Structures are given as structure tokens and as C-alpha cells.
Amino acid sequence: MDIGRILFHLLFTAFFVVANVVFVRAILYRLGLIFNGRPAFFNEDAKKNLNIGFRLKSFLINVILQKKNFREPVRGIMHAFVFYGFIVYTIHTTSQMIAGVFGYAMEDPYQFALPNFLFGETANHLYEQTVNYVSILVLTGLGFFAWRRWIQKAKGLDVHSPASAIVISMIATLMVTTLLGNGAKTVAATYYTHAGFIDGAIGSLWESIGVANSSADIVFQIMWWGHIITVFSFMLYVPTSKHAHLIFAPFNYFLATDTPKGQLSKLNLDDENAVWGSNRVEDFPWPNLLDGMSCIECGRCQVECPANRTGKVLNPKAIIVELKHQMLEKMPEVASARAGKTPEEAAEAVAALDTGVINSHEGLSEEALWGCTTCYACVEACPVGNNQVNAIIEMRRHLVLAESKMSPELQKAFTNMENNSNPWGVGAHTRADWADGLNVKVLSEAEDKNVDVLYWVGCAGAFDERNKKISRDFVKIMQKADVNFGILGTEEGCSGDSARRGGNEYLYQTLAQTNVDTINGYGIKKIVTACPHCYNTIKNEYPQFGGNFEVIHHSEYINQLSKDGKIDVKVADDAKTGKYTYHDSCYIGRYNNNYDNPRDVVKKVSGGKIEEAVDHHSKGLCCGAGGAQYWMEEHVDESNPESMRVNSKRTGQLLDTGATTIATACPFCITMITDGVKAAEKIDSVKVKDIAELVAENID
Missing domain, CATH: 1.10.1060 (Fumarate Reductase Iron-sulfur Protein; Chain B, domain 2)
Structure with a gap:
């Protein structure tokens, strides 16, 4: 047996064993640390949690098809070059592994190629040319990411990142050694001579500097070893670096649970050993x-x-x-x-x-x-x-x-929710006063308690003066459409959204269970609400407490009433002279993918036109009220030129559209945006209205 092949095999085997043992141990070690955390599924339905079909779909869409990366198209394309380059290279690297492990038994392990072994020389040539072109694309992607990090210095990236430099260098080395090696193969007599455009051009460069025949064979072998040593180095380094995402991100997507985006985990408050939140x-x-x-x-x-x-x-x-x-x-x-x-x-x-x-x-x-x-x-x-x-x-x-x-303001809101079932602290007995004179059915007082839909008013719609008007206008719309609806009146309580997202899970569960018991007591199955926070909570989180209802946001409900011909919405008088824009609420937009319904409603009033803000749809900028922020003081650092109130920044984006009417579909958004317009001293020239107000003003 050729001593050269024996040495080749021994050297490769040593690299192979060390790299794979370290690689696997590093991954298992980190998985062990991860699963030392608290057991968790975000849904008590074990069958739903183990939905393999959902997990495979999540893996396919987000890992294989790179869906979320393409939210930023240019970066998505460049990342796809690198990601799919790795997939194409799988066969290339596997060929090297087989050649290394079994090299002692091969006549020339450097010539082994899996496509050639399985499908013949033509298939191998096609694959080799594909690798060449893919290598160029990968290098293009790497160049783009290097430019963003170290030249453009894009926000969010650490320009002092040796880990990024190491990984980019390693991947670039893999590509370059392959290209240079394939070019040398076209020159060496021991390999095929069917050169493509890229490897042929590189081969010509090798020849121009005096590399030919036997020397080209040596060059190829050097590149072969340079490539494989880089592969093994990559395996040793990546699991211990931030680029471990290559390994753990697929786990993240495959282990995802089939639960609504807007659902938080439910703490078992009856378990005396339960952990109430996390710090350790x-x-x-x-x-x-x-x-x-x-x-x-x-x-x-x-x-x-x-x-x-x-x-x-x-x-x-x-x-x-x-x-x-x-x-x-x-x-x-x-x-x-x-x-x-x-x-x-x-x-x-x-x-x-x-x-x-x-x-x-x-x-x-x-x-x-x-x-x-x-x-x-x-x-x-x-x-x-x-x-x-x-x-x-x-x-x-x-x-x-x-x-x-917690802040004193948030503590006060919690106390108000506990005592009066609303964050404002207004007497709970006045919850239905907004509906005086509207002939609205209050279920607790009505003889006929059967309704087709329950109108969940929400705390803002019942107690906030600005939002009471929206509640009344929405009632007028439903009455115009002859909808058989009713309200809970004083039996309605705070949905608990601010309590839960403010960290007070105990208070939230008390509020939620009370509301669920009340609604179930009337046998109600369909609920409509104008508050996205109530909508998300009742729809996505009340099922954790036995509240399984069909919940509809008023934007969807109004749009459907119009489509069904139950209301006739005319174009507003100012549609020709003014402009309309729409502000996306996070809790009906990103949380529940409801972007089109409110826009359809606004377009009926605006004559079909909407001026979109720079951030809109899934990238819409928050008004600043969510996560219980509405009840807390927002602090602005006067010494920081970038520091401002969130609602001011969002309002500025909406005003930049040139709109004379800003439409919203959330009681908290309308308050925050109105305050922003006032701060910008535009309140006399720019109207801020809920979509229900726009429709109520323009029903034929």
C-alpha cells in the first residue's frame, strides 16, 4: 500500500475524530444547559404542543425557505447566497469526508467525488460548475455583510466583532480554496479537462504564473487540505461563538409551539412550588x-x-x-x-x-x-x-x-383594576353610562337575553371621554345594520391586558376568570370589540381559562357589514381636498395579522386612497401605549438628541404623509396620536379619528 495514502488517511482521521467529538460535545453541553431551565410549553394542550406537522412547517418555511430573512429583501438575498451555498457545499464536503475516512483504500482519494460515484462524470461536471457559481455568490454575500458591518457601520451591528471577522474569513477561505483548487484541476493532467467558465478562467491564471501539470496537481492538493482544515476549524469554533445560531436556530423553529402570537404563558398560581416570574x-x-x-x-x-x-x-x-x-x-x-x-x-x-x-x-x-x-x-x-x-x-x-x-403610576393602575375593574379607577357602577339614550340592550337588565353578538366595550370605551364617542358611533353603525347585539354593562370587567403585560399575572387571572365565567353564563359565542388589547386577550388568552369565543375586531366587523350591504358608506366630503393615512395598532396588526380590514374601511371614506407612513403594516411603529406603558410615565433624556416620546416619533411619521386625517382602530392609539398632533401644534389642521367615527359620519 502506498505510504502516502496511509499518511493521508491517518492525518485526516485524526482531524475528523477531534473535530466531530468537540463539535458534538459542545452542542450537547449547551443543550444540557438550556434544558436545565424551567420546563415550558405555552399551551396546556400536550397534543397541540407536539404538533409535528406544525413544527415541520415552521422549520421548512423559516429555515429552509428563509422566510423571515426576506423581510429585508437585500439582506435576505445575500443571506440566501450564503445559506444555500452551505447546502450546495454539503455534497462537496461529504465527498471530502468519504475520501478522508476511506482514503487508504482509494487509488487517489483526491479524485473522489460523490456525484461521479453515484451518477457518472456528466453529473459530476454539472455539480462542479454549480459549486463554482455558488462560491461566487457566497463571496458576494460575505462581501455585502462585511461592508454593512465595517464600512457602513449599520445600526444594531457591533463593528468591533472579532467573531464575525473569524467566521467571514473561514467561509471565504472555504470558497476561495474550492475555486482555486477547481481551477488547478483544469490544468493538472490527472484530473478532468472539461473546464467551465469560472474554473477555466482560474486555470488560465494558474498557467499564466507558471503552474502546469504536476505542479497544478500539488496546488490542488494544497487547496484540498486548506479547505478541509478550514471545515474542521469551523466545526471547532462555531458552537462556542455567536454563530452557533447555525445549529440552534433550526432547533428554535422546530421546537416552536402551535399557539397564538398574542398568548403569554399561564402561571399555575395554585401550585405552592410554582415560580412566579423569572430572575434566577x-x-x-x-x-x-x-x-x-x-x-x-x-x-x-x-x-x-x-x-x-x-x-x-x-x-x-x-x-x-x-x-x-x-x-x-x-x-x-x-x-x-x-x-x-x-x-x-x-x-x-x-x-x-x-x-x-x-x-x-x-x-x-x-x-x-x-x-x-x-x-x-x-x-x-x-x-x-x-x-x-x-x-x-x-x-x-x-x-x-x-x-x-413597579412604578407608582403602574401600582395605582393595578389598584384601580382590583377595586373598580378598570385602570382609571372610575366607579364600576358607571360602566354603562356612556350608552344612556342609545337604547342598547344590557343583558343583565333585559328580559330577552339572546343576542347574536356581544359588544365588548372595554375600559377605554366605557370610561375615557374621548373614547366614549367611539363607542356610541359604533353602536349607531350596528343599529343601522340592524345587528342584534347587547352589552354586559356593569358585569363587564377589565380584560386584564395591562395587568398581564405589566407583570401582575395574579391580578390578570382574577380578572380573566371572572369575565370568562360571566360570558359563559350567558352562553355567548361571538364577541366584537373596538379595543385591540381586549380583542387579543379575549381571543388568544381567555381560552386558557375556558373562554372559547369567536372574537372579532370592529375593523373586521364594520368591513364585513359594508361588504354584505348592511351599511352604505359614502365617500367623505373632504376626500378630494384632503388626504388620509392609517396608523397600525400592534395588537391587531403584528399580533393578529389584521392589516387589510381597517384600511378597507378607511378607503371607503377616503375614496380609495391611503397615504402610508414610512413604517406601516408589519413594520408599523408602535404608538407607545402597549405593555402597560399607557399607565406609566415615559422619561425623556433631554441630553440625548435621539430621546423623545414614542408617540411623538410615530405622529411625526404620520404627519410626514401630508395627511389631513389620521385614522386609528384602537382607543389607546387614538389618545397617543392625538397627544402627538397637539404637541406638533397641528390639531387645528389634522383630525385624528377612529374608523368607527369615520363610518358613522359617512353612512348614507
Whole structure:
């Protein structure tokens, strides 16, 4: 046997064994840390959680087809070049692995190619040419990402990132060694001579500098080894770097649960051992920890975050990245403390450890956690399936339930919800006063309690003076359409959205269960509401408490009434001289994918035209009220030129459209945008109206 092939085999085998053992151990080690977190599924229906069909679809759409990456088309295309380049290279690298492992038994392992072995020389030639072109595309993608990071210095990216430089260099080396090696193959007599455009051109360059025949064979072998050593180096480095997203992001998408985007996890408050929120690293549900390992630190979440865009300390990327670092630093101690102990002994041993994460880093500060509007822009933007909002809510729950830490304003809102079932603290007995004189059926007072639809008014629609008008106008629309509807009146309570997203899960569950019992008591199956927060809560979260209803937002309901011919909406008198724009509510838009219904309604009034703001649809900028922010004071740093109120920034975008009417479909949005228009001193020239008001004013 040729001594050269024996040495080839021994050297390759050593690399192969070391790289694969380290690679697998690194992955298993990190998965072990992740699953030392709290067990979690976001839905109690085990069958739904184990929906393999849903998970395969999630994996196919988001990993294989790269759907979320294409939210940013140029970056998506460039990432696709790199991603699909890796897939194409799978056969190429597999060929090298087979040649290395079995090289001692081959006449010339350098010539082994899997396509040639399986399908013949023609197929192999086609594959080799595909690899050449793909290599150019991968290098193009790498060049683009290097330009964005180090020349453009795009927001959200760390320009001082040695990890990115290492990985870009490694991938570039894989491409370059392949191209140069394939070019040398066209020159060497021992290999095929069917050159394509790219390898032929590279071969000509080799020949122009004096490389020919036997020397080209040596060049190819050098490139072959350069490529395979880089592959093994990549395997050693990637699992321990931020580029571990290559491994963990697919896990993230495959382990996703088939639950609504707008549903938070339900704490078991009856379990005396239940963890009320998360601060200690081991108390976080494992999906939050998996998010950390999946994060590529691309900064898309940071760029889209309304708090970060307006100069606040909140950075969703920092939340996830620092949570990962805390896990890697502290979870090994937890795993060690639990090893070989009974559950009781393990709990006692872990309790003695310092594993708290809140305030362990500025990215995890209380100020950052309370800056979140829960608008879901970060989650929508994340290309690897992370849910930053869930992690933030977990920590808010700990602050509120375990430490009673919250702002005085939020504490007051909680107290008002507890005492009067509304955040304003207005007497609960006045909840139906807005409907005086409208002849609205109140179920508790009516002899005939049968209705086709329950109108859920919501706290804003019942107690806020500005929004009472919207409630009355929506009633007029339903009466015009001859809808058989009713309200709960004083039996309606706060839906609890602000309580839950403000971290007070205990208060939320009390409110939610009371409302569910009341609605079920009347046998109601269909609910319509003008409040996106109530809509999302009742539709997506009340099923956790036995409340399974058909819930419709008033934008959809009004649009359907119009389509069915039950109301005739005319074009407004100012449609020819004025312009209309629409502000997307996060809780009917990003949370529930309702973008077209409110726009269809506005177009009926505006004559079919809408001026879109720079951020709209799934990229719409939050008004600043969500996540219980409506009840908290928003702090502006006067020394920071980027610092401003979120509603001011959003209102500025809407005013920039030149619109004379700003349409909304949320009681909190209308308040925030109206305040923004007043601050801009445009209130005399720009109207802010709910879609129900626009329709009520223009019903024929």
C-alpha cells in the first residue's frame, strides 16, 4: 500500500475524530444547559404542543425557505447566497469526508467525488460548475455583510466583532480554496479537462504564473487540505461563538409551539412550588434560554424597537445576548448543584447559588425591562425565531409578584383594576353610562337575553371621554345594520391586558376568570370589540381559562357589514381636498395579522386612497401605549438628541404623509396620536379619528 495514502488517511482521521467529538460535545453541553431551565410549553394542550406537522412547517418555511430573512429583501438575498451555498457545499464536503475516512483504500482519494460515484462524470461536471457559481455568490454575500458591518457601520451591528471577522474569513477561505483548487484541476493532467467558465478562467491564471501539470496537481492538493482544515476549524469554533445560531436556530423553529402570537404563558398560581416570574437563570423557561443560543446578534430587533429608536435604554438584542451569557456563566453551577441529588436536595443546593440576572448587566436593568411596549416588532423582525417579549414579561412578573417593584403610576393602575375593574379607577357602577339614550340592550337588565353578538366595550370605551364617542358611533353603525347585539354593562370587567403585560399575572387571572365565567353564563359565542388589547386577550388568552369565543375586531366587523350591504358608506366630503393615512395598532396588526380590514374601511371614506407612513403594516411603529406603558410615565433624556416620546416619533411619521386625517382602530392609539398632533401644534389642521367615527359620519 502506498505510504502516502496511509499518511493521508491517518492525518485526516485524526482531524475528523477531534473535530466531530468537540463539535458534538459542545452542542450537547449547551443543550444540557438550556434544558436545565424551567420546563415550558405555552399551551396546556400536550397534543397541540407536539404538533409535528406544525413544527415541520415552521422549520421548512423559516429555515429552509428563509422566510423571515426576506423581510429585508437585500439582506435576505445575500443571506440566501450564503445559506444555500452551505447546502450546495454539503455534497462537496461529504465527498471530502468519504475520501478522508476511506482514503487508504482509494487509488487517489483526491479524485473522489460523490456525484461521479453515484451518477457518472456528466453529473459530476454539472455539480462542479454549480459549486463554482455558488462560491461566487457566497463571496458576494460575505462581501455585502462585511461592508454593512465595517464600512457602513449599520445600526444594531457591533463593528468591533472579532467573531464575525473569524467566521467571514473561514467561509471565504472555504470558497476561495474550492475555486482555486477547481481551477488547478483544469490544468493538472490527472484530473478532468472539461473546464467551465469560472474554473477555466482560474486555470488560465494558474498557467499564466507558471503552474502546469504536476505542479497544478500539488496546488490542488494544497487547496484540498486548506479547505478541509478550514471545515474542521469551523466545526471547532462555531458552537462556542455567536454563530452557533447555525445549529440552534433550526432547533428554535422546530421546537416552536402551535399557539397564538398574542398568548403569554399561564402561571399555575395554585401550585405552592410554582415560580412566579423569572430572575434566577434556572427559573427561565428553556425556550428563553434557547433564544439566547440562537441569537446571531444581527440587531434587527434593536433597529425595530420603538423604545430603542427613541433613545431609551431598552435594547432587545442586549436582553437576549446577556441572558445567554448569564446562562453560560451560571447554569453550569446549577447543573453541578443538582447532580446526584433528590429534587428537594437539589432545590436547596441551587437556592444557595447567586444566579439572579436582573440588574446583572445594563442590558438587563429594571429600567430596560420597563421600557418595553410589547409591540412585538422585535419578535417579528428576528430572523432566528427569538421571542424577546416573553423573556421581558417573565422578568416583569418576578419584579411585580416576587419583589413588588413597579412604578407608582403602574401600582395605582393595578389598584384601580382590583377595586373598580378598570385602570382609571372610575366607579364600576358607571360602566354603562356612556350608552344612556342609545337604547342598547344590557343583558343583565333585559328580559330577552339572546343576542347574536356581544359588544365588548372595554375600559377605554366605557370610561375615557374621548373614547366614549367611539363607542356610541359604533353602536349607531350596528343599529343601522340592524345587528342584534347587547352589552354586559356593569358585569363587564377589565380584560386584564395591562395587568398581564405589566407583570401582575395574579391580578390578570382574577380578572380573566371572572369575565370568562360571566360570558359563559350567558352562553355567548361571538364577541366584537373596538379595543385591540381586549380583542387579543379575549381571543388568544381567555381560552386558557375556558373562554372559547369567536372574537372579532370592529375593523373586521364594520368591513364585513359594508361588504354584505348592511351599511352604505359614502365617500367623505373632504376626500378630494384632503388626504388620509392609517396608523397600525400592534395588537391587531403584528399580533393578529389584521392589516387589510381597517384600511378597507378607511378607503371607503377616503375614496380609495391611503397615504402610508414610512413604517406601516408589519413594520408599523408602535404608538407607545402597549405593555402597560399607557399607565406609566415615559422619561425623556433631554441630553440625548435621539430621546423623545414614542408617540411623538410615530405622529411625526404620520404627519410626514401630508395627511389631513389620521385614522386609528384602537382607543389607546387614538389618545397617543392625538397627544402627538397637539404637541406638533397641528390639531387645528389634522383630525385624528377612529374608523368607527369615520363610518358613522359617512353612512348614507
